Amino acid sequence: MxxxxxxxxxxxxxxxxxxxxxxxxxxxxxxxxxxxxxxxxxxxxxxxxxxxxxxxxxxxxxxxxxxxxxxxxxxxxxxxxxxxxxxxxxxxxxxxxxxxxxxxxxxxxxxxxxxxxxxxxxxxxxxxxxxxxxxxxxxxxxxxxxxEKIIKRSGARVGDSLYVTGPLGDSACGLALMKKIGKPVNIEKKGKINEPLPWEVMKPLLERHLMPFVKRKKPPQRATAMMDISDGLLIDAIRLCKESAVGVKIYEAGIPVSPQMREAARFLGADALMLAKTGGEDYELLYTAAGTKAGGTLIGEIIESGYYIAGPSGAVRKFRSGGYEHFSGT
Amino acid sequence: MxxxxxxxxxxxxxxxxxxxxxxxxxxxxxxxxxxxxxxxxxxxxxxxxxxxxxxxxxxxxxxxxxxxxxxxxxxxxxxxxxxxxxxxxxxxxxxxxxxxxxxxxxxxxxxxxxxxxxxxxxxxxxxxxxxxxxxxxxxxxxxxxxxEKIIKRSGARVGDSLYVTGPLGDSACGLALMKKIGKPVNIEKKGKINEPLPWEVMKPLLERHLMPFVKRKKPPQRATAMMDISDGLLIDAIRLCKESAVGVKIYEAGIPVSPQMREAARFLGADALMLAKTGGEDYELLYTAAGTKAGGTLIGEIIESGYYIAGPSGAVRKFRSGGYEHFSGT
Known part of the structure; x- marks a missing residue:
C-alpha cells in the first residue's frame, strides 16, 4: 500500500x-x-x-x-x-x-x-x-x-589543549565503502556481507555512517569549549576557534584513526589521514581543556591566532576549512 | 550572486x-x-x-x-x-x-x-x-x-457551544485569486494591482493567503477546548471532536464570511460557503465554551456523537472531513 x-x-x-x-x-x-x-x-x-x-x-x-x-x-x-x-x-x-x-x-x-x-x-x-x-x-x-553545566564553543583559551573523544574518518570511509557496495545493507537486522572486505573490517565503518549511535562521553569537568565534529575535523576546529577568538595548532600524528579505517582506506586507495581530517559525520566531540591529561585523545593546542597543522616530521603549515560545506558541494 | x-x-x-x-x-x-x-x-x-x-x-x-x-x-x-x-x-x-x-x-x-x-x-x-x-x-x-493556562483540543463537553474567532474561507479565496493573477504581488512593499477585481476587495484576501498575520485573540476564560483552523473548518472540527470524544452540529448560517470573500467568490464562480467550510489556512481559532455568549462567532454546538451540519433551511445532514489532507491531494 x-x-x-x-x-x-x-x-x-x-x-x-x-x-x-x-x-x-x-x-x-x-x-x-x-x-x-x-x-x-x-x-x-x-x-x-x-x-x-x-x-x-x-x-x-x-x-x-x-x-x-x-x-x-x-x-x-x-x-x-x-x-x-x-x-x-x-x-x-x-x-x-x-x-x-x-x-x-x-x-x-x-x-x-x-x-x-x-x-x-x-x-x-x-x-x-x-x-x-x-x-x-x-x-x-x-x-x-x-x-546543568553548559559547555559552549566560545570558551577556549590560549594554552588549552585540544582533544577529541574517538577515532575520526570512520563515517567518511563507511560512505566510500557503501558507494562501492551500491545497495542497502540491513545492519539493523544483523544483515552482513563480506564483499569487498571482511565483515569485521567493514561493519564498524558502515555502522558509523549508516546508523551511528552516539555514546555519551562525559566531558572533563574542566572542558573550556566543546562541539561535535559533524562536517570534518579541520572545518569544525576553525568554527570552535572563531567562536573563541583564538587559533589552533593540530598535531597530525595525534589524530586517532581506527585500524579498520586504515585497512579499508588502503583497499579503497584513499588517504586515511585525509579522511580523518576532512571526513564528516563522525559525531565525536572536539573540546579544549587546560593541561595535557584531560581525558580523550590530545590532538593539538590553542594558540593566539591562525590555523596550523604540524605534520609527522614536525613541519608546520597553515590550513583552511577542508570539510563539507553546503552549496559549494565540496 | x-x-x-x-x-x-x-x-x-x-x-x-x-x-x-x-x-x-x-x-x-x-x-x-x-x-x-x-x-x-x-x-x-x-x-x-x-x-x-x-x-x-x-x-x-x-x-x-x-x-x-x-x-x-x-x-x-x-x-x-x-x-x-x-x-x-x-x-x-x-x-x-x-x-x-x-x-x-x-x-x-x-x-x-x-x-x-x-x-x-x-x-x-x-x-x-x-x-x-x-x-x-x-x-x-x-x-x-x-x-500558563493551556487550552487543549480535548476538553469539549456535550452542551458546549462552538465558536470561531473570525471569517473563514478568505485564504482559500485568496489562493484562487492568485491562480488567476498568476504572478507574485508584492503586498509587503505596498505593491497592488486592480485586476481582475478592485484592490480593496482583493487585498485582504491575498494578504490572508500570502502573508497572514495572526492576531492574538484572547480566548474566553472559560474555553473548554481550542485549536486553530489550518486545514479547513469541517476537518478541523472533526479533529477537535475526536480528541474530546464528542460530536458536533454546525449551523451553516452561523459561519462567518467576509463581504470581500463573498464578492470575489461570486466573480470566481465559486461557492462562498463551501470555501468557508473546507478552505484551509485561515488560522482563526475554533473553540468550545459553555453558554452562547462566550465571545467570537457562535457556529454550532457539541453533541454526544456524530458530525452534523444544519443548512439554512434547518435540514440537518451528516458530514465527513472535507478539507486538505496530505497524500490524497484533496
Missing part, C-alpha cells in the same frame, strides 16, 4: 499509537494537539534546542540506505548536538515530507528507526509534521534537551 | 549578523553553537513546542509568492499553533534547504520575511539549519513558546 491509499489521517493515527502514551517526566501533552506541552530545563537546568534537516540526494541516497537507518541517523545527529553542549536529549519533533507514492511500509520503517533510536537515547517523540512532497524525501528533526 | 558562489559559511554569518545580538529574556545562547540554550516555561508557565514544514509545489508555488511572503507565512503558521494552546511564541528555529543556484538575494528575502514576522510576534530566531537541496525549496520551522 502507498501513502496515497492510506491517507494523512491514518498515518498520523498510526504514529500516535506507535509513540504510545509513555509517561515521561516533563511531557505534559504529546502528539495530537496544536503544540506539545513540556516542562524542561527548570531549576538549575537550562533547556537546549537544536535541529537538523536531511534531504534525499544531499544527505542520503536511497540506493544505499534503508529507511530504518535514515530515521535512526536523524535522531543521532540531533542528539550529538545536545551532548556537545553537555546536555541530555528529552523530546524530539520529527517532520517528514514524502511523495504520495511512497510505500506505507517504507514510511513506517523510517519511524521505527526514529523510535528505536529515541528509546536508546531515553528521549521521546513529542510532535512533528507529516506532509506530501513533490520532490523526494525530506526529513527534519528538532530535539529539546536540558543540561 | 548565487548560493554556490556565496557558500554556506558566508550565509550563516549573514544570518547571524541579521539576527543580531538581541537581549531577549530567556535566550541564554542563540545562533552559533551546537544548540541554543533557553530558559522557557518556568514557574507557573509551561513550555510549548510546535513545528511546520512548507514544501515547494505542495505548500507554495514560486510562480505566485514572493520569498519574503514565504518566510513571513512560515512564522505565522507556527505562531498560530502556539496561540491555539493559549500561549505566546518566544523562540524560533528555521531550517532551509535551497538549490545551490538559488540567488542569494532571494534567500535573504525569505529570511527578511522570517525576521519581520518574528519581530511582530515578539519572538526571536534562536537556531536552525541551512543546507543544499536537490529538489526545490524546503522550509521548516519549529517554535517554542510558553503559556
Amino acid at each position: 502507498r501513502l496515497r491509499e492510506l491517507g494523512e489521517q491514518a498515518l498520523l493515527d498510526w504514529i500516535r499509537r506507535r509513540a504510545g502514551r509513555k509517561r515521561t517526566k516533563g511531557l505534559l501533552l504529546g502528539i495530537g494537539d496544536d503544540a506539545a506541552v513540556l516542562r524542561v530545563g527548570t531549576g538549575k537546568k537550562k533547556a537546549l534546542a537544536t535541529s537538523d534537516m536531511m534531504l534525499e540526494g544531499v544527505h542520503f541516497d536511497l540506493c544505499c540506505q534503508t529507511p530504518y537507518q535514515l530515521g535512526f541517523k536523524l535522531v543521532s545527529v540531533n542528539v550529538s548536538d545536545i551532548y556537545a553542549m553537555g546536555g541530555q536529549p528529552r523530546f524530539a519533533f520529527f517532520e517528514i515530507g514524502a511523495p504520495s507514492d511512497t510505500p506505507v511500509e517504507f514510511t513506517k520503517q523510517i519511524f521505527e528507526g526514529v523510535f528505536d533510536a529515541l528509546d536508546l537515547y531515553k528521549a521521546v517523540l513529542a510532535g512533528g509534521d507529516v506532509c506530501a512532497s513533490r520532490s523526494g524525501l525530506v526529513l527534519n528533526m528538532s530535539v529539546i534537551g536540558e543540561g | 548565487r548560493l554556490r558562489e556565496l557558500g554556506e559559511q558566508a550565509l550563516l554569518d549573514w544570518i547571524r549578523r541579521r539576527a543580531g545580538r538581541k537581549r531577549t529574556k530567556g535566550l541564554l545562547l542563540g545562533i552559533g553553537d551546537d544548540a541554543a540554550v533557553l530558559r522557557v516555561g518556568t514557574g507557573k508557565k509551561k513550555a510549548l513546542a510546535t513545528s511546520d514544514m512548507m514544501l515547494e509545489g505542495v505548500h507554495f508555488d514560486l510562480c505566485c509568492q514572493t520569498p519574503y511572503q514565504l518566510g513571513f507565512k512560515l512564522v505565522s503558521v507556527n505562531v498560530s499553533d502556539i496561540y491555539a494552546m493559549g500561549g505566546q511564541p518566544r523562540f524560533a528555529f528555521f531550517e532551509i534547504g535551497a538549490p545551490s543556484d538559488t540567488p542569494v538575494e532571494f534567500t535573504k528575502q525569505i529570511f527578511e520575511g522570517v525576521f519581520d514576522a518574528l519581530d511582530l510576534y515578539k519572538a526571536v530566531l534562536a537556531g536552525g539549519d541551512v543546507c543544499a537541496s536537490r529538489s526545490g525549496l524546503v522550509l521548516n520551522m519549529s517554535v517554542i513558546g510558553e503559556g
Whole structure:
C-alpha cells in the first residue's frame, strides 16, 4: 500500500499509537494537539534546542540506505548536538515530507528507526509534521534537551589543549565503502556481507555512517569549549576557534584513526589521514581543556591566532576549512 | 550572486549578523553553537513546542509568492499553533534547504520575511539549519513558546457551544485569486494591482493567503477546548471532536464570511460557503465554551456523537472531513 491509499489521517493515527502514551517526566501533552506541552530545563537546568534537516540526494541516497537507518541517523545527529553542549536529549519533533507514492511500509520503517533510536537515547517523540512532497524525501528533526553545566564553543583559551573523544574518518570511509557496495545493507537486522572486505573490517565503518549511535562521553569537568565534529575535523576546529577568538595548532600524528579505517582506506586507495581530517559525520566531540591529561585523545593546542597543522616530521603549515560545506558541494 | 558562489559559511554569518545580538529574556545562547540554550516555561508557565514544514509545489508555488511572503507565512503558521494552546511564541528555529543556484538575494528575502514576522510576534530566531537541496525549496520551522493556562483540543463537553474567532474561507479565496493573477504581488512593499477585481476587495484576501498575520485573540476564560483552523473548518472540527470524544452540529448560517470573500467568490464562480467550510489556512481559532455568549462567532454546538451540519433551511445532514489532507491531494 502507498501513502496515497492510506491517507494523512491514518498515518498520523498510526504514529500516535506507535509513540504510545509513555509517561515521561516533563511531557505534559504529546502528539495530537496544536503544540506539545513540556516542562524542561527548570531549576538549575537550562533547556537546549537544536535541529537538523536531511534531504534525499544531499544527505542520503536511497540506493544505499534503508529507511530504518535514515530515521535512526536523524535522531543521532540531533542528539550529538545536545551532548556537545553537555546536555541530555528529552523530546524530539520529527517532520517528514514524502511523495504520495511512497510505500506505507517504507514510511513506517523510517519511524521505527526514529523510535528505536529515541528509546536508546531515553528521549521521546513529542510532535512533528507529516506532509506530501513533490520532490523526494525530506526529513527534519528538532530535539529539546536540558543540561546543568553548559559547555559552549566560545570558551577556549590560549594554552588549552585540544582533544577529541574517538577515532575520526570512520563515517567518511563507511560512505566510500557503501558507494562501492551500491545497495542497502540491513545492519539493523544483523544483515552482513563480506564483499569487498571482511565483515569485521567493514561493519564498524558502515555502522558509523549508516546508523551511528552516539555514546555519551562525559566531558572533563574542566572542558573550556566543546562541539561535535559533524562536517570534518579541520572545518569544525576553525568554527570552535572563531567562536573563541583564538587559533589552533593540530598535531597530525595525534589524530586517532581506527585500524579498520586504515585497512579499508588502503583497499579503497584513499588517504586515511585525509579522511580523518576532512571526513564528516563522525559525531565525536572536539573540546579544549587546560593541561595535557584531560581525558580523550590530545590532538593539538590553542594558540593566539591562525590555523596550523604540524605534520609527522614536525613541519608546520597553515590550513583552511577542508570539510563539507553546503552549496559549494565540496 | 548565487548560493554556490556565496557558500554556506558566508550565509550563516549573514544570518547571524541579521539576527543580531538581541537581549531577549530567556535566550541564554542563540545562533552559533551546537544548540541554543533557553530558559522557557518556568514557574507557573509551561513550555510549548510546535513545528511546520512548507514544501515547494505542495505548500507554495514560486510562480505566485514572493520569498519574503514565504518566510513571513512560515512564522505565522507556527505562531498560530502556539496561540491555539493559549500561549505566546518566544523562540524560533528555521531550517532551509535551497538549490545551490538559488540567488542569494532571494534567500535573504525569505529570511527578511522570517525576521519581520518574528519581530511582530515578539519572538526571536534562536537556531536552525541551512543546507543544499536537490529538489526545490524546503522550509521548516519549529517554535517554542510558553503559556500558563493551556487550552487543549480535548476538553469539549456535550452542551458546549462552538465558536470561531473570525471569517473563514478568505485564504482559500485568496489562493484562487492568485491562480488567476498568476504572478507574485508584492503586498509587503505596498505593491497592488486592480485586476481582475478592485484592490480593496482583493487585498485582504491575498494578504490572508500570502502573508497572514495572526492576531492574538484572547480566548474566553472559560474555553473548554481550542485549536486553530489550518486545514479547513469541517476537518478541523472533526479533529477537535475526536480528541474530546464528542460530536458536533454546525449551523451553516452561523459561519462567518467576509463581504470581500463573498464578492470575489461570486466573480470566481465559486461557492462562498463551501470555501468557508473546507478552505484551509485561515488560522482563526475554533473553540468550545459553555453558554452562547462566550465571545467570537457562535457556529454550532457539541453533541454526544456524530458530525452534523444544519443548512439554512434547518435540514440537518451528516458530514465527513472535507478539507486538505496530505497524500490524497484533496
